[in-house]
Amino acid sequence: MHNIKIEQTSQPKEKPAPDQLGFGHYFSDHMFVLDYTEGIGWHDPRIIPYQPISLDPSAMIFHYGQSVFEGLKAYITVDGEALLFRPDANFKRLNRSNERLCIPAIDEQLALEALKQLVAVDREWIPTAPGTSLYIRPFIIATEENLGVHPSKKYQFIIIMSPSGSYYKEGINPVKIMVEQQFVRAVKGGTGEAKTGGNYASALKGQEIADREGYSQTLWLDGKENRYVEEVGSMNIFFKIAGTVVTPELNGSILPGITRDSMIQVLKSKGIPVEERRISIDEVVEAYHNGTLEEVFGTGTAAVISPVGELKYLDEKMSINKGEIGEVSQMLYDTLTGIQYGKIEDSFDWTIRL
Incomplete structure (x- = not known):
């Protein structure tokens, strides 16, 4: 057991109404903080009242972008228990991102223990209305006061939590996405497979263009040939073509999504053919024209x-499944949310009950 100090807040915040939650607007009463100092390692794990961070203007995060983050959720099940979904996979991925960004690895067991204790302290912040959850954001920033271009010698690992509303208020409404032609998100050998802030900053321009044209997301193509499908702004992408579900293979420039991996495992368990391979935008367009493009979904x-x-690709707008949710998409949504809210048995051993 790790000795995590806990300082309870003396001024609990008022919790927002369930119908006002949205995403990322409100934050729970406490946060977890862990420091890193070269020569000492990670030290001083603590849960403290949620508060601003004080950093020197020369802190390296501001200048060279050494940061990584994760996103996961806690849920209240139908029987009133608090549950985490695959947090171990998130901390494994965080360490893969750390490796790419030259950030020292964290102790994954300490991170998981800290998360469990933080959720326990702020359990009342997990909303209980249907479809709601407590979004959890672990992140690491470089804090050394130095303008030299080198890996920082000091870091902070912080976990904050935000109650989130139901993503789909009136049922699942299919989104419109457009293929980005001018900009690229990442290239093989770059930081595309790491969950680092810079990837999201570089994707904002494509998102701005999509918004302007009335589309909710950008579908990125590869940065070399501008032919092969990679991922959507904040999601991995899947295509159901002639009964087989195809998703771009992990190639070094695509984020290895935990929901993506979960979907692949569910598809296999249901006997639905699934392939991880290169898929070109031309193949998608051809499948659309010959009537075999049955479903498209992001995860x-x-x-x-x-x-x-x-x-939308070039000047062509392709309507998928008459603009309605497909059978496989619905099954995947029902299965995953069923496991997350404790409605159906977790045969994959993904959940941790607190």
Whole structure:
């Protein structure tokens, strides 16, 4: 057991109404903090009242972008228990991101223990209305006061939590996405497979263009040939073509999504053919024209699944499954949320009950 100090807040915040939650607007009463100092390692684990961070203007995070983060959720099950979904996978991925960004590895067991204790302290912040959850954001920033270009010698690992509303208020509405032609999100050998802030900053321009044209997300192609499908702004992407579900293989520039991995395991367990391979945008367009493109959907922590009702490439707008959610998309959504809210048995051993 790790000795995590706990300082309870003396001024609990008022909790927002369930119908006002949205995403990422409100934060629970406490946060977890862990410091790193070169020569000492990670030290001083503590749960403290949620508060601003004080950093020197020369802190390296501001200048060279050494940061990584994760996103996961806690849920209240139908029988009133608090539950985490695959947190161990998130901390494993955090360490893979750390490796790419030259950030010292964290102790995954300490991180998991800290998360459990933090959720226990702020358990009342887990909303209970249908479809709601407590979003959890672990992140690491470089804090050394230095303008030299080198890996920082000091870091902070912090976990904050935010009650989140139901992603789909009136049922699952398929989204419209457009294929980005001008910009690229990542290239093989870059930081695309790490969950680092810079990837999201570089994707904002494509998102801005999509918003302007009335689309909710950008579908990124590879940065080399501008042909092969990679991922959507905040999600991995899947195509159901002639009965087989295809998703781009992990190639070094695609984020290895935990929801993506969960979906692949569910598909296999149901006997639905699934392939991880390179898929070109031309193959998708051809499947659309010959009538074999049956479903398109994105997967991620926030929405679980986002069916795609329209896909725009160049000047062509492709309507997918008459703009409605497909059978496989619905099954995947029902299965994953069923496990997350304790409605169906977790045969994959993914959940941790607190």
